[in-house]
Amino acid sequence: MKLPPFYPILDTGVLERRGCGLVEAAEAIVEAGARILQFRHKGPFSRRIFAAAEQVAELCRERGVLFVVDDRADVAKLLEAGVHLGQEDLPPAAARRILGEGAVVGFSTHNRAQLEAAAGEPVDYVALGPIFTTQTKERPDPVVGLDGLHALRPLTERPLVAIGGITRAAAKQVLAAGSDSVAVISDLYPDECTPETIRARTREWLAALEEQ
Numbered sequence: 001m002k003l004p005p006f007y008p009i010l011d012t013g014v015l016e017r018r019g020c021g022l023v024e025a026a027e028a029i030v031e032a033g034a035r036i037l038q039f040r041h042k043g044p045f046s047r048r049i050f051a052a053a054e055q056v057a058e059l060c061r062e063r064g065v066l067f068v069v070d071d072r073a074d075v076a077k078l079l080e081a082g083v084h085l086g087q088e089d090l091p092p093a094a095a096r097r098i099l100g101e102g103a104v105v106g107f108s109t110h111n112r113a114q115l116e117a118a119a120g121e122p123v124d125y126v127a128l129g130p131i132f133t134t135q136t137k138e139r140p141d142p143v144v145g146l147d148g149l150h151a152l153r154p155l156t157e158r159p160l161v162a163i164g165g166i167t168r169a170a171a172k173q174v175l176a177a178g179s180d181s182v183a184v185i186s187d188l189y190p191d192e193c194t195p196e197t198i199r200a201r202t203r204e205w206l207a208a209l210e211e212q
Contacts, residue, residue, distance in 0.1 A: 001124045003159040003181040004035040005209040011185045012041040020193035026056040028195040030063050032202035040070040057081055073098045092121040110141035115155045126156055130164020146177045153178030168208040
């Protein structure tokens with residue numbers, strides 16, 4: 001598969017802390033031109049959260065945007081979405097059995113051993129990180145860095161998403177170090193978090209990655 005250079009993540013925890021509506025944020029990101037969107041929710045999938053995820057999934061279908069659910073293959077199946085798996089989630093082969101051959105499956109890695117092991121997994125793309133220090137994980141893995149990204153990139157032929165503390169100022173350096181796509185959480189949501197500011201920030205990211 002070919003990943004868009006800009007990989008925005010709709011993180012429910014970050015949005016809640018910054019007082020921004022979930023569906024409204026998704027609409028702003030998609031309207032600004034994003035071609036992929038990941039739904040990241042680390043708590044239980046309550047009815048309220050699932051209903052919001054359904055709305056976002058429908059929005060993405062209408063706009064031709066690839067929708068990916070973080071961690072949960074079962075929720076991805078219900079929403080007819082792709083899934084992005086971490087090292088502690090279902091094994092990719094099990095998720096593939098749930099979702100079928102046509103679904104997109106991504107897989108997070110954090111070091112050389114994990115990236116090498118991912119070569120044998122039935123996944124469409126891999127993520128590597130954190131590239132820089134990140135605030136969105138309680139127990140982050142060791143920082144990979146730009147040099148680490150450059151050194152590890154040859155270990156996989158699959159599309160690679162770089163993630164972790166990446167800002168607009170560093171985006172081109174990250175692509176130059178070997179990533180195909182840049183995942184963004186914190187730097188996507190301004191402190192003054194509204195649909196208008198998210199839409200503007202998304203456009204800034206797209207411009208920074210020369211996707212438009």
